[in-house]
Amino acid sequence: MQRYFINEITEEQKAMIMGDDFHHIVRVMRMEVGDHFICCDSKGKQAQCEITEITNDMILASVVEWIETQTELPITVSIASGLPKGDKLEYVIQKGTELGANEFVPFIAARSIVKWDEKKGAKKVERWNKIAKEAAEQSHRSVVPVIPSPKRFNELISYSDGFDYKVIAYEEEAKRGEKSALASIFNKLTVGDSLLVVIGPEGGLTEKEVSELQDHGFVSCSFGPRILRTETAPLYVLSAVSYHFELAR
Template identity: 55%
Template sequence: MQRYFLNKSQFHEEYVMITGDVIKHIRRVMRMNEGDRIICCSEEGTCYICELSDVSDEQIQATILSEEKSVVELPIKVTIAHGLPKGDKLELVIQKGTELGANAFIPFEAERSVVKWDAKKAGKKVERWSKIAQEAAEQSHRQVCPNVWDVVKFPLLLEKFNQFDTVLVAYEEAAKNDEKSHLVSELNKMNEGESLLFLFGPEGGFSDREIDLMKENGAVPCGLGPRILRSETAPLYGLSAISYHFELLR
């Protein structure tokens, strides 16, 4: 069944009221009508199986039949913080990272970020990233649509560390030394429901100063195997490793 993420205000006790662009997708792309079923997910992560009961080009009403029981989300909440990369690499990270279970994305300006953030275009850029995350969440049958933050500067990112139970930073020097024990040991300490902030640098990686500041604020540097990964590959490796650790080994 097709899945849609809707605002809290659209959910009522026995039905869901659908408006906006979702109507076009239901009517023109999926060509659905009364009697067809969809899955509607709320901002809190609760999803309902619904049946279309009143369909028009202005609004669609869907009757709530039952709550979806299966759980597909990662046992821990993983936020990916990524130094602004060149081109559309961050779009790839958001799309594939959403499919792999990320809970949120924080783009940030790192010392070695080649891209200079244009505040005038910020709104449209974040809107596009959020749309990519939503489409990927619907396609992969997620129950939560990841939040995409506005781009933050590195000092502000450091201040956010205390909001997470664990903070890891992928560090290429650790990878060169085949230092993978920190990743495993930190994941072993985590319990279901806890939060993890996983930081990844831009194409040039992190500077020594940034690594020192992150360590001073509680981050644990770790390697991602013996090979050096591209900036857009590393977050996907990290999420895959987390999924294997929490979903396949347990």
Template identity: 40%
Template sequence: MQRYFIDPGQFGDETVSISGEDARHISKVMRSKPKDKLIVSDGASREALVEIVEILPQQVSARIVEQLEGSGEPRVHVTIAQSLPKGDKMEIIIQKCTEIGAASFLPFLSERTVVQYDQKKEEKRTARWRKIAKEAAEQAHRSKIPAVVPPVSWKSLLAELPEHDLVCVCYEKEHGLQLRDVLKPFAEKMQSQNHGGAPRVLIAIGPEGGFTEHEIGQLEAAGAVSVGLGRRILRTETAGMAALTCIMYESGEMGER
């Protein structure tokens, strides 16, 4: 069943109003008709099964059939901190990691970042990233849209690390400690401490050329743990997806335990 995110103000007591691109998608792409059913969410606290009442060119009105309890969010809050990659790789990372279960994205600049940072273009690019996250969240039946912020500096990334319960840096030269070695004891620790709220994990991924040894040292000094992802070298756009999948599996998100 098709799912759409709407602003909280579009929710009424008994009806909802869907406008803009979503209304056009319902009428022109899906060719929906009155009495067809949809799922709508405000991305926070309300989610409902609704039945279309009226379809206009710029607005769709529907009545609430049933209030739903959102169940599409993981039990662990994972932030993908990604050094800006070349081309459209960031779009792929956001799309696929949203489907897998990432809660937020933190693009950043590092020593080997190749992309030329243009602040004038950032607003437009960030808006596109957020649109991709929204569409991927709808497709994956998420209850919330992952947060996507504009690229931050290296200094800002380091300042963000203490806000998380676990920070892992995926480093291709790490041949000792592996991600699995860190995730199992972390999951056990969170369970034994009866952690209030979703545990917060940050996964840091370097650019195409990887992190420098100096950067790894700074990350570890700020509380991060350097981990490997096995014996194979992964591309920058693959590493985050692989690490996130491991976290989802280890936390029970790939099937109830």
């Protein structure tokens, strides 16, 4: 059943659809009064709804039944990616959303090749959030990850203060044969905890960046013995989280 994300389902158990989703329901899906779809609100609540009215620019629907199925990871995982070149971040956002990421936090790393332009970047941020929304719909998520404009490194460090656990994907740890740090973090995490994972751009993080992150409570980890690309590492850790917290229990 088709899924749409809205701001809220009212106390009267009514939902209102406008904008691009209105166009998709009416023009693409060709739905009519009486047809059903799933609505997810900003709090993660899900309900099967029935269309009761279609106007020129709005759809009104009523809740038929609430859906209790849980599709979110039991811990909240935020992926902080050093701004990569090309469309690699789009790939991370799409696939990372399917794998359950709660949030993506791009940041400008010392070795980021891309030069971020705030004026031109607004459309790119809009596109990133659209990709996340579409991926959340496709993968039956109840929450859409949010992607802000890229943060500067010092802003990322300040932002990290609100997380329960923080790790760095650091290739030097893999080269040294480190194997236990990530598993140790997983064993400490409990349902409802938050995890921030920092992953560098193509050239990796500098020693200075890693040192500063460690000074602010981050644990540097290897993601196995192989060196992963910047767009592969987020998918590795999200898959590992899913296995550890959803399939192995």
